[in-house]
Amino acid sequence: MSLEVLRAGVLTTVQDLGRYRMQHVGVPVSGAMDPYSLRVANRLVGNEEGAAALEITLAGPQLEFHADALVAMCGGDLSPTIRGKTVPMRRPVRISRGNRLDFGECVQGCRAYLAIAGGIDVPQVLGSRSTYVRAALGGLKGRALKSGDRLVTGHTERPRFARLNDCTTFARDGFAAPHWSIQVNPERFLRRPQEIRFVAGSHWESLSAVARDMFTGETFQLGSASDRMGFRLEGSRLEGSERGTVASAAVAFGTIQLPPDGSPIVLMADRQTIGGYPRIGEVASVDLCLLAQLKPGDKLQFRRISLPEAQRLLQTQEKALAKIGETILMRIYQ
Amino acid sequence: MNADLAGLSFSPLGDRALLLELGGDAGAATVKQIRAIAAFLSEQSLAGVLDLVPSLNTLGIHYDPEAWRDANGKQSPYEQLLQKIQDALTGLASLELADGDLYEVPVCYDDEYGEDLVSLARTKSLPVEQVIEIHCAPVYTVYMLGFAPGFVYLGQLDDRLVTPRRDTPRASVPAGSVAVANEYTGIYPAQLPGGWHIVGRTPLQLFDLSQDRPLLFGAGDRIRFVPISAGRFRELEGARQ
Structure with missing residues (x-):
């Protein structure tokens, strides 16, 4: 199956779950900003949950399918349509050949994940298909998609949800989807300001009590200079600790750095492997998918939780994901 | 233990x-x-x-x-x-470790490649020739990699060359630039933004995906800088293509 990019959108890249085992030589992990949505989207089309998919940011692309395809979209709602009709999210969708999937206004969240059965077939680079634009690694030629690009998907052993082809809508609308969908924390997703939970970092205790209270008490706004590397938080400036920089050490997805100017930066998917600013905390992994769906200007608040709590939440999320996976498998092969 | x-x-x-x-x-x-x-x-x-x-x-x-x-x-x-x-x-018997491989890295210290060499020499009240001499004298160790794929932090920089980063980072530093900041000297593996003081440039490619071993150096490897002329630099750079 192949598809053509008629319009690329603001930033559409190929991403999987990231490039591990290379951080010791300075290669960033990259991968999906909202890995949860990528995993669910992949499962909905019967892929391995870490298969390469498209991460679509804010304003979406227009894609033409050159053959029948099975797709699923999760994460932010960027108003996907085919022939003017809304294409439902969080469920498998069969698209008939020759149709164009068109993304419009971003009505919820910031990043949509489009998984296609078979996964997007680009070469693995250092163990991953994720695009890291800064070093032109992975994805399609190491860059974001451009109009005129052609993407190819991997093979699937047999068509999934093939019965959807028989739906009356398939010929009429160019696509067909089942009535069920997967529910993903909708109530937390819509909350503004978005609550983001974090665990204290190496330098949390060296902040003044005032600065700690500010960080958990005030509302921040996602800055316009935020990108896949880091989210800049605007709002009250936190009084730094005595030292402006600390000995460089490893950082993680969600590390909250405090540069000397007092405006925290949350490190995201394309973060560097090591950093030299004080680390006041790390966002709980379960909330990274919520954080990744904020767009510049969105408001957020931080709430501190303990490390065991963060790891319990993560375990609960993993169990829920496994259950979603089982449900989908049953539907695929029923 | x-x-x-x-x-x-x-x-x-x-x-x-x-x-x-x-x-x-x-x-x-x-x-x-x-x-x-x-x-x-x-x-x-x-x-x-x-x-x-x-x-x-x-x-x-x-x-x-x-x-x-x-x-x-x-x-x-x-x-x-x-x-x-x-x-x-508890099973770690010793923290002794064999030295890493030793590499010679050719560097051209001419003005056209070492943009900050003259200003660094002035700040340190040293003749330019002596800055070069001091910089290429030690056998450095790759302390760590980070900042960008293949960017090596080398130590120990001679005290006489220790200097804070530039106040204003450059939007673009050419690939291969050899630079100093704080107690380290480093090599830019690609064209990147950067705030280190550039003293020279190497024609070697530190990160090249077309090679079996994409990264030239790993942590622990040892490096000695060997000064080369601009002519030799262009020769080596040409041979690479």
């Missing part, structure tokens, strides 16, 4: 990573100990460990907490992995 790991401490780096830290300064001896611990833990193949990221006096250990799910829920994945690492480290 057999090896002297006094001053060793651990702290969480969020719910999917932890930091191992050695007390004391971040000098050559500490860097080497961190590397020895990283090499040892790498051999242990600990469950769920995804990446071991050495820096100066810390080792970042990235892991998948799902690999440490506790059936009765009494111990967090962090506590379990920590216990496992501490147990494993």
